[in-house]
Every structure is written in C-alpha cells, then in structure tokens.
Amino acid sequence: MNIIESWFVQAMQFIWTYLVPHGASREDLLSFTITSLINAAKGYFWFMLIGIVIFAIYIRKGDQKMSVWAALKHLFPAKIYTHRSFKVDMTWLPLNYVLSFTAYGALALGAGLVQLWLVDKFGPSTLQVPAGAFAVVLQIVFTLLGADIARFAWHYQAHHVPFFWEFHKGHHSVEVLHPLFIRTHPVDQIIRLTYMNVGGGVIGGGMMYLAGVNASALAVTAFIFLRAFLGSIQRFEHSHIPFSFGKTLNNIFYPPYFHPFHHSARPEHRNVNLGRPCGLIIWDKLFGTLHVPKPGEFENIIFGSSLEELGDNNPHRTVWRFITNPFIGAAKTFERRKDSSPIEVPDSAVL
DSSP states (O other), rough: OOOHHEEEEEEEHHHHHSSSSSTTTOOOHHHHHHHHHHHHHHEEEHHHHHHHHIIIIIIOOTTTOOOOOHHHHHHHHHHHHHHHHHHHHHHHHHHHHHHHHHHHHHHHHHHHHHHHHHHHHHHOOOOOOOSSSSHHHHHHHHHHHHHHHHHHHHHHHHHHHHHHHHHHHHHHHHHOOOOSOOOOOOHHHHHHIIIIIIIIIHHHHHHHHTTTTTOOOHHHHHHHHHHHHHHHHHHEEEHHHOOOOOOTTTTTTTOOOGGGGBOSSSSSGTTTSSSSTTBBBBHHHHOOOOOOOOTTOOGGGBSSSSSTTTGOOOTTSSSHHHHHHHHHOOOOOOOOHHHTOOOOGGGGOOO
C-alpha cells in the first residue's frame, strides 16, 4: 500500500469514527441513517434558535410582543410550506442529502489527495509547515478557498452560458424560499459537484503543496464538522430571515441575506450575488456582479426566474416539467446559435 492509499484509508477511518455512533458496527446502516437524521435536525435547530434571536432583536414591528410562538410563526409561515413550489422542492430532498454528503466528503479528501500526488510526482515542496494545529487549519483554509473559487466559476458559467442556464434555471424558478432545501436539476448538480470537487481539490491541493502543508486525516474530519457549522448559517441564504455578519465583515465574507436577491425575478437583480454565503465576497466585486441591498429592499423581493414566468407561466410548476424542460431548452440553445450565425451578403449587394 503506497502513501496515498494509506492516507486515504486513514482519512476514511477518521470520518467513520465521527459519523457512526460509538460501538456501532460498520454493517449497522440503520444507526448510520439515524445519526444522519439527527445531524440534519441539529442544523434546523440552529436555524430556529438563531432565527428567534434575529426576530427578537430586529424584526418585531409596532406593538407586537415577543414570544416563542410569534417567532416560530414568522420563521415558518404557512404560506411558504403550503406553496406548490415547496412541494416540488421536497421531491428532491432525499437526493440532495445524498449528493451533498458525497460532495463535501469528496471535497475534503480531494485537496489532500492532490497534495500527496504532487509530492509523489515532483518531490516535497521547498517550504515545509510542521505537522500540528496550524497545518490542519491551513489545509482547511486552502480547501475552502479552492472550493470557493471553483464554485464561483461554475455559478458564473451557469448564468452566462445559455446551455448551462437551462439546467440551472429550475433552481431559480422557485417562488418561495425556505431553509429545508431548494431544488436543483440533477445535471446542474453534477456540473456543480464536478467544479467544486475537481477544481476545489486541484486548487486547494496545489496551494497545500506550494505552502509545504502535508495532508492530514484529522483535517478531513475537521473540515466536515466545519461544513456542518457553516451549513447552519447558510440555511439563511434560502430564507426570508435576513442574516448579516455586520457592516465590516459583510465587505469580506458573503452574508446570507445577500443571496435572496440572487433569486429575485426583478430585472435589476438578474445575475447578481453569485458567491456562496460564508465565502469570500471579492469574486462578485471583481466580476461586477455584487448587489448590496438597500434599506427596505429585502421586503420587496419577488422570487422566480423572471417576472414573465410566475404562477401558471412557470415552466417548472411540476416535477415532470422540472426534469424534462431543461433538456428541451438546452437543445434549443443550439438551434438559436445556428440561427444567429452571420448572414453572408452577396458582393453584388454591397454598395
């Protein structure tokens, strides 16, 4: 067994130790499933707890009294959870959990594997960071940075290349936002995961190699735990609850309350705020896609892919249309490209 295979096995053992309850056998899939559900419930618990605090401090209006019941009604309004759009989202919830865990598990491993491969092919870097807490932190930072760059590249492509937009559009056709899950077309999901895992792994692993940071199995487990923590904050990105990091940090890290404008159907909000909450905001600044909300603007958002495609005109009102329409639309992008080719003008027509 070479060093890469050995490290991979060690990393998987670290992951298993923390995911599976103590004493559970590897064949005990039921315990694994229950643990996964408990971890998901923890995320919703933190959304509820943080949301109640935000409600108590910022959202109450007039003489409305503070109570847990009033906060819960505001956090989970019936009009969202009874909306047709929400029901379509829930169809994809199980698939989303499976793909999400696969994505972040692969991302956590990817940067370390790339770093080990580079060492195997080109030898150790001239720089060397001693093993320890600082090296673990650097591996996590490089992995997150690599994933952040790769994800922004995917998102920019999804919005500016018509073929890819057809598959991404279903994510924007939702007419209500909620913290449970916003549907994503499987093709769009696969493209995004490819960008994040391959791009993030190569960029993150490359930075690890150049900085002399050796892959650590402990960093893989820490990365997954950090992702769970960040996930609790990122639930607010698809929510009607405004979550801000404060004026100073909002200029560095992408605050969750910027993201709902990305889902706005209004023309002035089209293709804005492509970054990921908790990621760096610099990418949107560099590409001119940053939209900083104005006071009172949050309450006036209309969600959807466009103002012309709402309600009965929504091309993804049903699960079937959500699955099939993107393939039809993507095929038509090639027809439009062919039709828009330059028209040859005969020489005799030139004055």
